[in-house]
Amino acid sequence: MALLLRFLLLLGLYGDTMSEGPPPSSAYIPDGLEFEFPPTSYETRDSYEAGPTGILFQIVHIFLHMVQPNAFPEDILRKVVQKEFDLSTDYEKPENVVLILKIIYYEIGIIICAVLGLLFIILMPLVGFVFSLCRCCNKCGGEMHQRQKKNGAALKSYFTLSLLVICIFISFGIIYGFVANQHIRTHIEKTRKLSESNFNDLRTLLNATPGQIDYVLDQYTTTKARAFSDLDNIKLLLGDGIFKQLKPRVVPVLDDIKAMAEEIQETRETLVEVNSILTDMRQLSANLSNSLSNVKGNLEQALTDPMCSVHPVMTTCSNIMNSLSLLDGSIDFDQLPSLDEQIGNLNDILQTNLSSLVQKGCRSFNAIPGIVQNETVNVVSDVKMTLDSIGSDIKNISKNIPIQDKLSNFIRYLNDTENYIHRHLPTLEEYDSYRWLGSLVVCCLLTLIVIFYFLGLLCGTYGYNQNATPTRRGGVSNTGGIFLMVGVGFSFFFCWLLMTIVVLTFVVGGNVEKLVCEPYQNKMLFQVLDTPYLLNADWKYYLSGMVFNKPDIHLTFEQVYRDCKENKGIYATLKLENTYNISEHLSIKEHTGNINNNFENMNIRIDNIVLLDEAGRRNLMDFSSSGIDKIDYGAFMAATGKNPTKVNLLSFANDLEVKANHLPPGNLKQTLKNNAGILRNIHRDEIIPLQKLMSAVHQKLKELQQKSSGLGVKVANIIRFLDSAQDFITNRISTIIAEESKKYGNTIISYFEHYLQWVKISITEQMAACKPVATALDSAIDVFLCSYIIDPLNLFWFGIGKATAFLLPAIIFAVKLAKYYRRMDSEDVYDDDVETIPMKKYGKC
Helix, strand or coil: CHHHHHHHHHHHHCHHHCCCCCCCCCCCCCCCCCCCCCCCCCCCCCCCCCCCHHHHHHHHHHHHHHHCCCCCCHHHHHHHHHCCCCCCCCCCCHHHHHHHHHHHHHCHHHHHHHHHHHHHHHHHHHHHHHHHHHHHCCCCCCCCEECCCCCHHHHHHHHHHHHHHHHHHHHHHHHHHHHHHHHHHHHHHCHHHHHHHHHHHHHHHHHHHHHHHHHHHHHHHHHHHHHHHHHHCHHHHHHHHHHHHHHHHHHHHHHHHHHHHHHHHHHHHHHHHHHHHHHHHHHHHHHHHHHHHHHHHHHHHHCCCHHHHCCCHHHHHHHHHHHHHHCCECCCHHHCCCCHHHHHHHHHHCCCCHHHHHHHHHHHHHCHHHHHHHHCHHHHHHHHHHHHHHHHHHHHHHHHCCHHHHHHHHHHHHHHHHHHHHHHHHHHHHHHHHHHHHHHHHHHHHHHHHHHHHHHHHHHHHHCCCCCCHHHCCHHHHHHHHHHHHHHHHHHHHHHHHHHHHHHHHHHHHHHHHHHHHHHHCCHHHHHHCCCCCCCCCCCCHHHHHHHCCCCCCCCHHHHHHHHHCCCEHHHHCCHHHCCCHHHHCCCHHHHHHHHHHHHCCCCCCCCCCCCCHHHHHHHHHHHCCCHHHCCHHHHHHHHCCCCECCCHHHHHHHHHHHHHCCCCCHHHHHHHHHHHHHHHHHHHHHHHHHHHHHHHHHHHHHHHHHHCCHHHHHHHHHHHHHHHHHHHHHHHHHHHHHHHHHHHHHHHHHHHHHHHHHHHHHHHHCCECHHHHHHHHHHHHHHHHHHHHHHHHHHHHHHHHHHHCHHHHHHHHHHHHHHHCCCCEECEEECCEEECCCCCCCCC
C-alpha cells in the first residue's frame, strides 16, 4: 500500500502538465482526421489462476468462513487506526473495553480453535506420559494377556476398518501439506519474474508518457495541413458554395434565354424555308393549271367527233363532257399572306447576337469562384499566419511541460525499489528453502507415522490367523502390532509439536486471509482507508491531501484503484483538473475568434454580375413583337391541307380509259386513251411533288404555330424571372457571402475543435493509463501475498491440522487393534467350563 501511495504521489507531481476539458459536443469526425491514440502493451497478466490447486484453496476458504463467519470489522479497524494502533494506554476506559470485546467477538472462532489447539498441545504430551507410565505398570493395555471375548472377531474388524479410514484421512491431510509446501516453493521462485514484469510495466508507463504527449501534440501538423489544403482550395470550397446558393435562381433563367435565342434563329430559318417553298408551290401550281387546261382543251376537241352523235356513244361523250369541269386546280396559293414582313423583323432582331450576350452573362456568373479566390488572398494569408501561431503555441507547450524532471524522481525511486527487491529476493528464497525443508520434515514425520499404521494394518491383517491362540500368533502378525505401537509412540511424541505449528500458521494465515485478502478482493479495505480523517486527523481525504495538498477534493483509494483497473488515464484517475486545466493552455478561442472575424468580415465584392444587358432585353422584346404569333396560320393550314386538284387525277384517268374502252375503234377512242395517260403523267410529275411541298409547309407552320403560341407571355415571364434573378444577386449576394464565409470558417475551425477534443480525451482517458499501478498492487497483495503465500499456507495448516487431529482417534484404535495382532505371553485356558487365569508377572510395556 505504501508503494501505491508513493507512486500516486509522484504521479501527482507532474499533474501540472495535464488538464481536463469537456467531452466532444458532436460525434462529427472530419475526413482524414481520424486520430488513433497509440496503444501500450504490458507484460503482466491481469488475473491469476491457481489451477487445480484452487479447488483445495476454496475448501479452506469455506472452512475459514465457518470458523470466522463475521463480517469485516470496518468500525473496529477504523477505531484501531485512529488510535494509532495503541491500546496499551488507558485500556480500562469503557470505550477501550468495548473495543477489546468487539475484537474478541470478531476473533471468537479463531480464538476457540487456537484454544483447542493449545489444549491439544498441552494435554497430548501429558496424556502420552501418563499413558506410558500406565502401560509400564501393566495397565492401559500394557498387560501381555488377552482375554477371549465372543465378539472379538467383530471388534478386530471394527478397529481395523476404523483405523484404516482414519489413516486415509490422515493421508489426505499429508497430501494437502505436500501440495501446499511445494506450491509455496514453486511460486516463490516465480516472484522474481513477477516483480520484473511489474517493474517493466511501470517503467513502460513512465517512459511512454512523454512520447504519448509528443504524439498527441504532433497530430496538430495533420490538422493544420488539412486546414491549409482547404484554404488553398477556397475557390472550390467557398466560391463554389456561393455559386451553388445562386445557381438555382440564375441558371434556369439563363437556360431559358439561351433556348429563346435558339428559338429566334430557328424561327427565322423556318420562315425563310417556308417562304421559299411557297414560291416553289406557286410555280408548280401554275404549271399544273396549264397542264390541266391543255388536257381539258384536248378532251373538248375530241368530244366534237361525229361519233359522239351516235347512240350509245352519245351518252359516254356527254358524261365525259360533264366531268371536264373537275379538271381544275383547287388552291390559289397567290391568295396566301406574305411572310416577308416577319422575316424582315427576325433579320433585324438577329442583328443583335443574343446568344453571345447570354454567354457573357454566364461567364460573369461562373466567374464568382475566381472572384472569391482573388478577393480572399489577404484573408487566407492572415488565417494561415494565425494557424502557424497556434502551432507555435502548441510546440511551446510541449517544450515547457516539465514531465521529464518530474518523472525522473519516480524513475529513481522505482529503480531503488527494484534494486531493493532484487537484493532481498535471494534472502527470501533462502528463508523459503528453510521453510520448505522444515515443512517437508513435518510432512515426512506425519508420513512416517501413517506408514507405521499402514504397515501395522498390512502385517497384522496379512499375518493374522484366527485359529492361532494369542500366545501362538505368527511373527508377521506380531510385527504388525509392534508397528502400530511404534506409530502410537511417534504420535504421542510429535503430535504436540505438529499442533504447535498448525496453531501458529492458522492464527497468522486465517487472520491475514480474513483481514487482508478478502477485504482487498471485495474492496472493503479501500473503503476503510477512504474514511474521512482516518489516516490524518486534519485531512478529510488522505489521498487528495497527499497528491494535491488539498484534502477536501474527493479522491479515494477505491476510485483510484477502480479507474486504474479500467486502464483510465492518470489525469482522470487523480482528478488532475484541480491543479492544471489543459483548456487554458491548449485553448484556441482567441485564435478561433480572429479566424471567425476574418471570415465574417471578408469584403468580397461581387457587384459586376449582369446576367443580360439592355440590348439583350430589347432583343427579347422585339422578338415578342415580331408578328410571328400573328401569322394567319389557319389560312396556311387550310391551303396546305387540301388536295391540289378538285378530283383525283388517277381516278379520273382510269375512269376515262374505261369509258374509252367501251367505244368503237377510232380516233375518239384513241384520243381519250392518250389523254388518260397524260393525266397519269401530270399526277406523277406535278401533283406528287406539289403535295410533298404542301405537306412540308403544313408541318413546319404547325410547329411554328405551337412555338409562337403565347410568345408574348413567354418573353414577359423570362424577363420577369431575369429581373428577379438579377435582383436576387444584387440584394442577396452579400448575405450569401457572409453565410457561406461563416460556414467555411466554421469548417476550418471544426478541424481544430475536433483536434482539441481528441487531445482532451486522449489526455484525460488514454494518456498514461495507470493499469500497471493496479496490476502492481494486485501482484503484491492479491497474487504474491494471498495467492503465493497465504492460500498455500492455509492449505498447509488445514492439511497438517486435520492429519494431526486424526492422530488422536488413530492412537486409540491402534492401541486397541495391537492386542489382536501382537503375540501374548499368556492366554485364557478353558477346562470343564472353568476359566483358569495363570498368575504371572509381566515386565514388558
